[in-house]
Amino acid sequence: xxxxxxxxxxxxxxxxxxxxxxxxVAADTxxxxxxxxxFTGPLLTSNPQNLPAGVWLVEPYLIHxxxxxxxxxxxxxxxxxxxxxxxxxxxxxxxGVTDRLQLQLTAGVARTDAGGSHTDGLGITDTTVxxxxxxxxxxxxxxxxxxxxxxxxxxxxxxxxxxxxNPLNGTGNGASTDTFSLLAQQYVWFANGRPxxxxxxxxxxxxxxxxxxxxxxxxxxxQDFHGRARLGxxxxxSTGAEYSFNSAWVAAFDVAYNRxxxxxxxxxxxxxxxxxxxxxxxxxxxxxxxxxxVEYNFNDRVGLIGGVEFSATGRNSDAxxxxxxxxxxxx
Numbered sequence: 001x002x003x004x005x006x007x008x009x010x011x012x013x014x015x016x017x018x019x020x021x022x023x024x025v026a027a028d029t030x031x032x033x034x035x036x037x038x039f040t041g042p043l044l045t046s047n048p049q050n051l052p053a054g055v056w057l058v059e060p061y062l063i064h065x066x067x068x069x070x071x072x073x074x075x076x077x078x079x080x081x082x083x084x085x086x087x088x089x090x091x092x093x094x095x096g097v098t099d100r101l102q103l104q105l106t107a108g109v110a111r112t113d114a115g116g117s118h119t120d121g122l123g124i125t126d127t128t129v130x131x132x133x134x135x136x137x138x139x140x141x142x143x144x145x146x147x148x149x150x151x152x153x154x155x156x157x158x159x160x161x162x163x164x165x166n167p168l169n170g171t172g173n174g175a176s177t178d179t180f181s182l183l184a185q186q187y188v189w190f191a192n193g194r195p196x197x198x199x200x201x202x203x204x205x206x207x208x209x210x211x212x213x214x215x216x217x218x219x220x221x222x223q224d225f226h227g228r229a230r231l232g233x234x235x236x237x238s239t240g241a242e243y244s245f246n247s248a249w250v251a252a253f254d255v256a257y258n259r260x261x262x263x264x265x266x267x268x269x270x271x272x273x274x275x276x277x278x279x280x281x282x283x284x285x286x287x288x289x290x291x292x293x294v295e296y297n298f299n300d301r302v303g304l305i306g307g308v309e310f311s312a313t314g315r316n317s318d319a320x321x322x323x324x325x326x327x328x329x330x331x
Contacts, residue, residue: 037195037244040295040303040328042252045199045240048148048183050134051096056331061090063324071314073283080318084114088125100137104130107157112168123171127157132183142187142195150181150203161217170218175208175231197242205234207261219265225278227267232284234260242295250295252307259286287314301330 051057068083090108097103108125112118129152136147158172181203188196211229213221219229238256245251263282268275293307306325311317 036247038247038297038300038303039197039242039244039250040297040326041250041293041305041307042199042240042242042254043291043293043305043307043309043324043326044254044256044289045201045238046150046181046183047199048132048134048185048201049138049146050100050102050132050148051094051330053096053098055096057094057328058331059092059094059326059328061088061092061324061326063088063090063322065320065322067318067320069319071287071311071317071319073316075313075315077313077319082115084112084318086110086112090125100134102132102134104128104132104152106130110158110171112171114168117166117168119168119171120166123159123169125158126172127155128152129155138185138187143189145184145186147185148183150179150183152179152181153177154179156211160211160219161213161215161221163216163218165216167216167218167220173218173231174211174213174229177205177208179203179205179234194244194246197244198239199241200239201237203234203236207231207233213265213267220280221265221267221278222269224270225267226269227265227278229263229265231263232261234258240291248297250297252293252295252305254289254291254293254309256289256291256309257286258289259284283316285315285317287317288312289320303328 064085064087066085068080069077070080071077088108088110090106092104092106094102094104106128109122110125111122130150132148132150134146134148136145138144138146154177156172156174156176160170160172160174163169181201183201185197185199188198208231211231213219213225213227213229215223215225236256236258238254240252240254242250242252262284266279269278289309289311291307291309293305295303295305297303304327309322311319
């Protein structure tokens with residue numbers, strides 16, 4: 001999961017575009033030397049081991065993001081003038097084309113509130129399509145690692161400008177973004193027969209093309225504004241671990257670092273009969289987040305995971321807390 005680029009105005013929107021780290025694939029459906037081992041997470045670090053050919057997986061998330069503080073340029077935390085919150089339902093859908101190639105579609109809806117106001121109903125978020133290829137498959141006993149490469153493209157399906165009188169109706173950033181990721185996973189088996197599953201992911205998002213902006217937008221632009229946003233690249237790295245206590249219960253934990261490089265909005269605003277130039281710059285932001293979670297697996301095809309992602313520290317970014325729950329179903 002990734003933090004969005006922060007708006008140029010006072011509003012901050014907690015969207016989940018697939019820029020640095022995608023939502024995690026949950027179930028592990030391949031053959032295992034220990035039949036009583038099931039996993040459903042972790043929350044942040046994606047699964048490099050693809051689904052078998054012909055298998056589908058759906059994992060709807062219910063997420064609530066909230067922020068009342070932010071981090072300044074010196075990594076100090078301070079209270080914001082106005083808190084923000086957002087409910088999201090994100091639905092990733094996966095399909096195993098072959099044992100090594102997997103496709104993913106992620107779509108969602110969101111509702112934002114800030115300062116006693118809220119969005120006019122639910123808004124569609126940006127949509128992401130991904131392809132993942134497993135370049136190294138683990139052996140049957142899972143004593144060797146799984147390694148995959150992944151390409152994701154974000155389509156700007158969420159509203160981001162021409163928001164009328166309610167800027168909270170913005171649910172996207174207007175950018176078509178390409179992200180490349182390298183994913184790895186390794187099992188560590190203990191003497192009691194229970195495994196620790198360790199994952200790592202590193203991702204880089206190319207700077208998207210300039211985004212045309214008209215009127216009130218998620219970038220804090222006013223009415224009668226016409227211009228463009230030049231967004232920076234983004235980098236993310238995360239690692240996650242899960243320990244299986246038995247066939248049902250698993251403890252999970254993620255650590256993630258995300259960096260979004262500086263962005264700029266420039267254009268003109270009509271003031272009376274005069275065109276007034278406007279320029280705003282958002283500095284490079286960084287955030288370190290932690291995400292403990294608990295999993296309950298009903299069987300090897302249905303699992304539930306619940307946890308909280310929260311910012312531990314940051315720079316030029318929002319401080320946030322994000323409880324979430326997801327149901328994983330393989331069919």
